Structures are given as structure tokens and as C-alpha cells.
Amino acid sequence: MTIAASTELICFLILSVVIIAGGIGIVFLENIVYSAFLLGGVFMAIAGLYLLLNASFVAAAQILVYVGAVNVLILFAIMLVNKREDPKPIKGLQLRKIISAGVCAGLLALLIRVDLTTPWSLPGPTSIGELATERIGEHLFTDYLLPFELASVLLLMAMIGAIVLARRDVLITDVGTGKEVNQGLIEKATSPLLIDKNSSS
């Protein structure tokens, strides 16, 4: 084994351990802030995997989008509404945890089994290194043109929707009749909501 290959293997192992341990940590840590920071670490480790695969553009994009935007947004959300409040005990939580752990373990076993029995075609396609950026651009403007354009509609709509839901100015009159309104469902609540139940008890 050459120096390059063994370095690659070592890097891969380290990154994998970081990703798996980080992922488990995200789920199991009690403090949600730690989970969010760990998530950032996992995203960066995944970018490292892309680098190992010689996909530097994808790696940089991964960091820019997931660490720089998504994770920062998550942290913002957590820090702006960081209410230290213990959740109320849920009935049968232990049983639920056991059941979901069983399901997850079963799924993991299934995935491992399938992974071992599948005849993978190795090695995969050779990487094209620096040409990848151009190739991605070419794909975006040929066979993936439709999804690419549709993504712009998706983003526009998501942005408008987010602004509508988040903005504070309230329309307090009905345009048709001029009556006062409250921006709620027209149907009056018949049964107490989950939120009301929790807050009243």
C-alpha cells in the first residue's frame, strides 16, 4: 500500500467515526445546543468524505450550504427561543423508546444484511477531479434543466411563504365586508387543543 492510499484510508476511518459518533450524539444528547453544534461537525465531516472522493466543489458547497446556512439557521432558532423548560413527562415513554429502538435496530440489521449480500460494482466510476465543476454545470443546463428551473420556483415560493407566516403586520379587516377579523380558522374550536390541554393541566 502506498503512502497516499494508507493516508486516505486513515482519513476515511477518522471521518466515519466522527460522522457516526456525531450522529449518535445528535440524537442522544439532552442539551439541544450541543446537538446543533454536533450537527455542524457531522456536516463538515461529510464534506471531508467528499474531499476524499476528489469532489472538492461538492465539499465546498456542502460546507457553504449546510454549515454556513442550515446549521447557522438552526442555531439561531435555538438561541432565540432557548427556553430552559423541562418537558412534561409523557405516559409510556419507556415503552415507546423500547419499541422505536427495536424498529431502528431491525432496520439497521436489514440494511447491513442487504449491504453484505449486494454485489457492489467496485471500483466505482473514476473521479474527474477539477473538471467536476464544469460537469455539474453542464448537467444543470442539459438533462437536469427542468428540476433546476423548478427549484427556483420552489425557493421563491418558500421565501414568500416564510415571509407571510413570519411578518407581524396583521390584516384586521375583511376586505369584502370591512368587519374585524382575527386571522384564525373560520371554524370555531370545538375540542380543546393539544396545546391548551398541556398548558391547562
Add this chain to the structure above:
Amino acid sequence: MPCLGALFINSQSLTAPGELLNLSLNAWAIAPEGAVLIAMLGTLLVDLAGEKAAANWAPPICYVGLLTALGLLAMQWNGPLESSFLGAFLSDNLAIAFRSVVALSTLISLLISWRYAEQSGSPVGEYAAILLAATLGAMLLCGATDLVSVFISLETLSVASYLLSGYMKRDARSSEAALKYLLVGSAAAAVFLYGASLLYGISGTTNLQAIGIALITSPTPLAALALVFVLATVAFKIAAVPFHQWTPDVYEGSPTPVVAFLSVGSKAAGFALAVRLLIGCFGAFDNQWKLLFTVLAVLSMTLGNVVALAQTSMKRMLAYSSIGQAGFVMIGLVCGTEDGFASMVLYMAAYLFMNLGAFACIILFSIRTGSDRISDYAGLYQKDPLITLGLSLCLLSLGGIPPMIGFFGKIYLFFAGWADQQYLLVIVGLVTSVISIYYYISVIKMMVVKEPYEASDVVKNYPSIQWETLGMPPLRIALVTCVLVTAIGGVLSNPLFQWANSTVAGTPLLQQAIALGSQINIG
């Protein structure tokens, strides 16, 4: 995939910009979506001029856009079957039929939503724009033939639906519905992506047809796993049991016109996706997915219709009933025969009118009274005969009582199922239909068979009927149209049958599946 690999290399080697521009995109195929997009942008622009201008001008822009889209779809009918956008989209008759259903459902949902949105004080322009974006996603989903296009259009539809269901932002129920929908929907999207990545790993391509060929040549356990993941997403979108938990809560908390769109437009897109993925891509796993779908259908019909019996809220009852209705439609998909597919398309179209008619009625009722409790409908026939008549007809049709359109749709489905020897499905369908008739009729009984002194307080204080307020005339038009089609469409259903049959005839994908199925039967 040597042949497809060659295709990719071809597209990659074209580096000169001029050559790229000359690739035949065949973009005419998405002209209807273009009309919807222009309407969406127009609505947004009009909305800049203020709420009053939006309330006056957004509706006509939306109508023009959607009617243009429908007209363009009609022009494409039986058109040349060329894949557009280099294999990302295919406008065959199946796609056109489902896209028409989606566009029509949006049109009717918009007609019935103006008054509702205005009365609740929500911004109308953005509402219409987001609904049109959802339509755009749903329409593209109906014809998408590439995993990436499928995913992006699925997300466009889903994200727009999350936004719409949380649109009444001052109402905790609406926010709760949006949050639940978002969480479950994101999980479903993640599962779909996992399955899609497995498919890409197996075949090295994202084109559905090419993946289908790759799966035939090498059906691995991995592909079966991908099938399960993809199927889970499809089941989530069409709200089949056991992937239905989100439905009742989301339907109850969302604004009612949004529920109308979700229960028809979104579901139609889900069925189109099911056809594309399961028949176009998992042809090699025919028996497996049919088995899984049979289970889903039986569970959906049973649970949806049985739980609907116990509901006190009209919206919740319609939510469960829509789960059951999806179960009926699945019978047609499982059959895989010519009649099966045709009955599926026919029932989708019939369901469009009868369900939206029912929603128009309950929206009108809640606009006038502010209630959607079933018990509040007691004695309504004396105060508001139009709602009573319309709701009765639509519910009877949903239950499958002749001579409504729903009866013919359902009988065709059961006939197709019986002919394909799906006895279990048909018997479960028949039994649950009877159950569904019970709860539909009990609503009608509540409205009609009550003495004036037995009427609910809401009905006793019923306001005088007015149609002049802004947004009410469209609601009346939608209501009358839906009810008329539901009532008369059954008797005059021959064109619909022909339309459904030519949908199947004009779709090579379905023809292949039918030919394959009959070969197996003969062999």
C-alpha cells in the same frame, strides 16, 4: 446500462454553448405549467398594489392562468410522445389526464377559497400564489420521469402544502397542523431520498425508464429495499394506512379550501407518482409491490371508513373518508389491466367533483355559521336548501349511490378488480362502501329529517342568505358546477369512460404493463 451511459457521454461531450442551446428540449410539453407559473407571478405582482387590489385582481389572473393551462393540456392530448428536457418529463396521456385533474382541482379550490380567506383576514394574493406553486409542483410531478425532477416537484408540492396548512397563522390549530405535516412530510422526503439514492447506486442513472431496465436485468435485495422506501413516500402522499396519521390532524387544522386541494389535487399527483414509479420503474418487482399495495388498500378502506363513523367534525369525517376513497382507487392500480387503469383515472375525475362539491358546501356552511360540527347541521334544510341539496348529492355520490357519478366510478373499479380476480379487495371494498354509506347518510339525515324545534342553535340563528359579498359569487359557481356534474355526470358518463379509456390507450407505459400482465396470465 451501456446505452444510457452513451447518452450521458453524449450530453457531456457537448461543451460548446451553441451546441447546448440547440439540444431539442421539447419545452412545449410544459407549456401548461408555464401558464400556471405566469399566473403565479402575476398574482404576486398584483399583490404588491395592496390587499384591496389583490382581492379584486388575483382571482381573474388565476382563472385565466388555470384555464389557459387546461386549454393547453387539451391541445396536447394524443400529441407526439417525445420525452422533453432530455428525459426529465414526459407528456403522455396519463400525465395530461392527471395534470388536468390537478389544475381543475386548483381552479375549484380557488373559487371556493376567496371568501374564506377574506373572512379570516389572510392575505389573498400570497395565498393564491402559494396554491399555484403547489399546483405547479403537482402538475410536474404527474409527468416527471427522472428521480431528480420527481423529487424537486414533490418538494415544491409539499413545501407549498405545509405553508398553506399553516396559513391561518393566528390560529394554534393551523400552526399545529402545519408543524405536524412538515415533520412527517420531511421524514417521508428523507426516506424517498434514501430510496432514490439506492436506485441511483444500483443503476447509475436517475432516469426512471433506465432504472426500470437496470432492475429487470439485476433484481437485487437492495432494489427491494429501495422499493419499500419509495413506496412509503407514495403511501404518505396518498395518505394510505398506515402512513395516514398526519391526515386527520392536518385536515382539521388547515383552512378548509386548502383541505379541498390536498384531498384531491395532492392525492391525484400522488397517484400519478405511484404509476410512474411502480409501473415505470419497479416492473421487475410487480408481484411484490402489488402485494404491498393490496395490504395498503385493504387497511385504508377498512380503517378510513370505520373510523369515519365515530367523527363529530365534518372536516375530520371527510379526512377519514378520503383515506377510504384512496383505498378504492388503489384497487385499480393493483389490477394492472386496461380496465383497472381506466377505472382509476375515471374515479379520480369523479372524486374531484364530488369531493370538491362537498367541500364547497361545508365551506359555505362554516362561512355562514362558523362551525363544522356535524351536529350543527341539524335541521338545515329549512334554512338553506342549497347547501342541504348539494351536500346530500355529493355525499351520496361519495358513498356510491346510483345514479350519481360516484356510483359509476366505484362500480367500474369493482368490475375491474373482479375481472382481475382481486376478490379480497373487491369484497373489502363492497363491505366498506356499505359502512361509508351509513355515515354519509347519517349526515344527510341530520340535515333533512329534523323537526324545526330539533334544529341546532347554529341553524336556529342562521343568517339571511346573501350572495353579494366579495368572493361569494365564485363560491356559488363552484358549488353549483360540482353538484351538477356529480348529479348529472353519472347519467351522462359515457364521454368520461371514453376519456379514461383513451388515457390508458395513449400511454405507452401503461400499455407495456398491460401487455406484460396479460402475457403472464396466458403463460
Add this chain to the structure above:
Amino acid sequence: MENISEPIFLALINPGLDLEFSFTEAMKGLGLSSQFAHILWLPLPMLLVLTAALIGVLVTVWLERKVSAAAQQRIGPEYAGALGVLQPMADGLKLLVKEDIIPARADNLLFTLGPVLVLVPVILSWLIVPFGQNLLISNVGVGIFLWISLSSIQPIGLLMSGYASNNKYSLLGGLRAAAQSISYEIPLALSVLAIVMMSNSLSTVDIVNQQNSAGLLSWNIWRQPVGFLIFWICALAECERLPFDLPEAEEELVAGYQTEYAGMKFALFYLGSYINLILSALLVSVLYLGGWGFPIPIEWLAQLTGLSINAPLIQLIIGAVGIVMTILKAYLLVFLAILLRWTTPRIRIDQLLDLGWKFLLPISLVNLLFTAGLKLAFPTAFGG
């Protein structure tokens, strides 16, 4: 034979100083294998650049003190060395020996990790700063994009230290810093994109080469004046320099996310902000001011004097001139930033966000569209 001829060939098509090649050749002369020589070579440029960055910070701090003094009609540091040049060194030593205090209720781990996360991406970004044709650590293909994505890690570190300090001013400062950083990253990236579109490459070396055909006249600043201004404003905001130093606005937030920090951890923030400033100045000179290029084309000068451009001595001179030019341009910009800091008032947070989202973002989008249009209309002048 073939193995050797290939680098020579490469060196021929890339005229300029190639230290790695010379180093490897020298090591081979000492009887080492080329692979081993490569491994020996790897840490050298990194150390060199790191040292250069540190010295650059010392110079900048001295400049800052002197210029601020001049702006306020003071003398500034005077006794430590001639003209006080050793003052920054003394500052650094003081920070080094100061007690490292971690507040009692602070989150120990995150408190320590925060400054590191702020500093490391900045230092990593030096990877792509070219001082000459081959005088950079790594000519990676994604070049300038790597810098943009690395600089997006910084807000995480800021949020982390703001949160871990367990102090409301720190948290507010961290949130402000992160908000500012992500707001100004978008116009920054868009203005870089316009440059990338003109030079058809993300690599910093290609971007400089594309500007050096006609010396001063072919610099990008003439073709991208709006982009230059946007980039410079955004770079100042990313570095949290006045008029955009809201995260540490002392009247409102004590010292923002740095409030609880002392000793070496504070020094890391301090170092990070100055290294970032120099880096931004270097990148402005690379993107808009022709990088290592001399205002008059060097080939033209060589022709005039009749000297061969491939002679070793000339190569050395060209390389040295390139380094000097890069540093000169960068320090001109650093000087400008310091002048700005001591002459402009701070803006409010809402004004800052308004400027970023409502002004710079649309302008940079228009600039990008305009550049694309110009590229289609005049392919020769705007990189076809």
C-alpha cells in the same frame, strides 16, 4: 526520463518561479526519492505563509495604532523600538502571559472551542492566496469558492463563544455577528461570481492571469467597479471593522462575544480578526487589482530591456516583484480600512441589515446580470 520531462514541460508553459520544483530537484541532488522530497516540501509553504500572516498582523496592529494616533493628532506608540514598531510584539507577549479566565457558569468546552473555530477557517483560507504563478500553497480548482465556504464556518464559532459565555451581552454579540456575517456573505459571493464568470475559472491563479495581459489597464477594477465596491463593503462587514463593528459595539454590548474572554483565547479572536482583514485585502487585490501583476506588463519591460524572460535571475526578480506587488496592494487596502475605522461612525443594526439585504443584494444581483449580458455582447473584453 519521462517523469522528469513532464515537470519541465509544465514549468515551460507556466513561466515564473517554481520553488517546489527547484526544491524537489535539490533534494533529488542529495539522493532522496521524489516522493520523500514531496513530503518534506509539504509543510514548508504552510509554515512560511503562517509566519507571513503573523508578521502581517503585527505590522497591521502597528499601523492601526500609528494611523489612529495620526487621525487623532497623537503620537501613538513611541518607546518600544524605533517608532514603536515593537509595541504589537509587547501586546502579544502580554496576552500570552495573562491569566486564562473561564467564567464559573460558562460552558467550558464550547468556550474553548469557539475562538478556535473562528481562527482556523481564516488561516485555512490562506491556502488559496497566490503571491506568484506558483507561489501559493495549493492551486485548488475551486479556489475562491473554497474561501467563501470556509468563511461561512466562522459564524458557528461566533455563536458558540457567544452562547458558551453565559452572558447576555455575549449572546447578543454572537447573534449579531452571525447575522451580519451571513447577510453580507451573499452579496460578497455574488460579486465574486461576476469575476468568476469573466475569468471562466474559480482558481485564484487563473483569475490573476486573466487580468495581467495589459498591466494596469486590464485589472478587473475597471470592468467591475460596482463589484469592487460591493466586495470591499462586504469584506469590511465580514471582518467586523468599523463602520460595521456592531457585534462588539462597546456602548451597547460591552465587547460583544469577546466580553468574557481574556488571555490567549482573546488573542485568538484578535488574531483572527486581523488575519481576516489582511486576507480580505489580499483577495481584493487578487480579484480586482491584478494580484501579483506589475502595473506595466513585465514581459513588455523585458522586451524593452532586451533580456530573456526565462533567465534564472530575471525569474527571481519577477517573483520578488510579484510578492512585493501583492503585499503592497494589500497594505494599501489595509491602510484604507484603518483610515475608515478611525474616521467613520458606527451604523445601527437595522441600518446594517437594511444595507445588506435591501441595497447590496439587489445591486450585486443586477451587477451579475449586467456582467453576464456584457460577456455575451463583448466576449473579448469580458472573457467569452
